[in-house]
Amino acid sequence: MKKSNLSFLMGYLKKHIALLIISIICSLLASLLTLYIPYVVGQSIDVLKLGQDQVDMQKILFNCLLILISAIIIAISQYFSGVINTKICYNITRDLRRDLNGKIHRLPLKYLDNQPVGQIVNRVISDVEIISDGLIMGFNQLFSSVITIIACLVIMFVMNYKIAAVVVIFTPLSIFVARFISKSTFNLFKKQSTIKASQTGFINEMITNEKIVQSFQMEKENNGVMKKYNDELENIGIKAVFFSSIANPSTRFINAIIYAGVALTGALLCLGPDPITIGVLSSFLFYVNHYTKPFNEITEVIAELQNSFATTSRVKELLEEEEEVKEGDIILEKAEGDMDIEHVNFQYTPEVPLIVDFNLSVKKGTKVAIVGPTGCGKTTLINLLMRFYDPQKGEIKIDEKNLKDITRHSLRDNYGMVLQETWLKETSIKENVKMGKEDATDEEVIEALTECHCMKFVNQLEKGIDTIIKEDGGGLSQGQKQLLCVSRIMLTKPPLLILDEATSSIDTRTEIKIQEAFNQLMEGKTSFIVAHRLSTIKNADIILVMNNGNIIEMGNHEALLEKKGFYYNLYNSQFKLS
Ligand SMILES: Nc1ncnc2c1ncn2[C@@H]1O[C@H](COP(=O)(O)OP(=O)(O)OP(=O)(O)O)[C@@H](O)[C@H]1O
Ligand SMILES: [Mg+2]
Incomplete structure (x- = not known):
């Protein structure tokens, strides 16, 4: 992920900062309340005095009410953050297309003379779409995933630092696997979008000149070129799909190991000299699940974001293309004609x-x-x-x-x-x-x-x-x-x-x-x-x-x-x- 691409997108994001803040607050609220529920569940378990046949029904009912209210607030905040994020992304798409369109008019003809029209069209239409798809995914999932991870870590350390330490020790493994996979997919997606752009350029050129193509009987030759593009796309596509499809199983595998580690440590601690309650252990197991799940999502989102970042370079490249030499400021009203x-x-x-x-x-x-x-x-x-x-x-x-x-x-x-x-x-x-x-x-x-x-x-x-x-x-x-x-x-x-x-x-x-x-x-x-x-x-x-x-x-x-x-x-x- 290139930093410059990120700051390029941030430039577009800045304008929607107010909406973004509302969306962040909604996400924050939803994520924190999601984490609050297991805490309440844990407390309810501890209210059951096991072996003493005592149940504090009032407390349990009160906790149930808390869970219900939290669930309602979570649903509402998630709805709003989803709507707002989609709006932000559509605005960015609109701004990008507007800027690209304006840029094309300011570029020297030399540039346009030397670029296949299809490639430029591709950047304005499908590349911008890929960027916005990535951003929608990014906002909707990446953000709440990161919040969940951080909040889980804090809560776990406050509850019991020993079990939390077990979780943290295993975390780098998860991150390492996610990074390795995302790096490989990034390069593949970048190649894929370059080939797609050339293919669009080629198709565009052929269709606009179909009459000439037919009169020179170039159909066979064109089919050959088309086959070459398709073969390359297939080749890269399969590799890209391979990497993105191993992302999920591998992180899940690691998450399972973390879960087992916590269950074991927790059980030992329950039996130890300074025992933790069953309620705390059960909340903890919830948190471990909550904590590791976002890693799964993050790898998925990262694949999408990678694709969108790879595409961003191409759009940025066009927007940063050198413009026509600066013009003077004399306004020629009505020329005489010398x-x-x-x-x-x-x-x-x-x-x-x-x-x-x-x-x-x-x-x-x-x-x-x-x-x-x-x-x-x-x-x-x-x-x-x-x-x-x-x-x-x-x-x-x-x-x-x-x-x-x-x-x-x-x-x-x-x-x-x-x-x-x-x-x-x-x-x-x-x-x-x-x-x-x-x-x-x-x-x-x-x-x-x-x-x-x-x-x-x-x-x-x-x-x-x-x-x-x-x-x-x-x-x-x-x-x-x-x-x-x-x-x-x-x-x-x-x-x-x-x-x-x-x-x-x-x-x-x-x-x-x-x-x-x-x-x-x-x-x-x-x-x-x-x-x-x-x-x-x-x-x-x-x-x-x-x-x-x-x-x-x-x-x-x-x-x-x-x-x-x-x-x-x-x-x-x-x-x-x-
Ligand atoms: N965009 C370009 N990039 C590079 N070379 C170019 C470009 N446009 C024209 N040329 C070259 O410059 C030369 C002059 O081209 P120009 O278009 O001015 O010719 P012209 O006199 O208008 O010809 P015609 O009568 O066929 O219209 C030609 O050799 C052409 O190959
Ligand atoms: Mg001419």
Whole structure:
């Protein structure tokens, strides 16, 4: 059990300290009263004057009443402590999920780009569940077990230190066995949850790409990988079950030895020169049982807690992951649109330089097109402008302000971005379009949809703009999905616009029409457009021709054609193809 994991969970527990104290008081009350009952029973036995045919009925009845009242209070306190503990655990689950969710939004894209989605989902959902299950068990049982052990020890020493000493001598044996077993299970459970996370990641990846899996006939290969995961899980699972199932019998065995030891010592003491009463011995035997039982429970709970602690490391790891570099505090209200990129170097991986000493100055209102072969760094440049990634060297400025000094939120508020990958939520078309402007009216939504040539297909849908579309726009064509994403931007009318292959799935004629609509919208504003179809960016103010992360040509369409260089060849090859 790592201390740091414990203090991590304690951090979450602190907020519920008031509830925790009430629950502790309830547990304490229940445990102490449970121990009070055998004491009363012992006293009742001593009231029977054996061999003298005398019974103090009044005392016995009074003791019975005490036992009844204690039992009622025990039941009530146990009920309350159970309810409170469950509430605490659910609150912790909620807080953990909230923090994980918030964290994911603050992590650099670099981290998310390199992690299988399934693994992250697993941490937020099932790992948190395992932690809370462990905690519920921990609170409900571990706590009362520990109280019982301590209280029993104190009472036993007060009653008779000699018999108590016998009990204490045997205790380390019980603890040793419990520790040995729990250590072994901890490592196994840790391995188990790591494999489970990888398996979830794998399944997630396969299901999201099932079409590709089937088209490449990778089913057999996937089944093989799946079998490997299952075999590993089986292997570790069996070992883990073995250790956790020997936990109970072994501690029970030791408890039986302790019980026998006490019975023997007690019997000898009853017959000795300074005899103890039969009532005391009988209470003592009760206590020994009460005292050893929690050891059994503790081993069980510890197995569960081990699993939960092993999982805690993984959740903690994600929460402690390095966040995006601290942002500045300038709030960019409404950008004018002057952009300056000065001596920027950037690479995703340390060994592979991509953008080297990149310089570009764009005045407000310029329409910049970025073209170049696949993998030349167009999207990378956009990533830098949006501050999804930070350059390793150099500066990017917007209206003379360094991007690093501007809050990310206000920076991204100024951009309208449409990418090749579309993102639509499982809600109505209207809500999807309104995403960036919650208070837009239906008229505004329809206007934006009309400008983006969406109304034709939207009208054909059952409920028009109120039609619910499936997650990720299932049921719509790729081009239709892109058009919806474009209308979202058309509605918000942001000062800066970024289109990265935004219209590549749309037919050329519609694409040109949308660009015209954008031209109106972008009048006097700065825009960056990445497009493979050069016919659509002919009228850009500047065309940047990129290759291997750098600008190799720059100018407007006519100037670049005259140059008869890279762009000229690119344009002609497309022209010939069409
Ligand atoms: N997250 C990443 N981690 C590591 N390398 C990356 C990452 N994203 C892109 N790259 C690499 O950086 C280079 C530039 O990629 P980029 O996405 O900018 O190309 P692009 O010009 O947009 O290409 P396309 O026209 O195909 O969209 C490529 O070689 C790519 O392999
Ligand atoms: Mg790209």
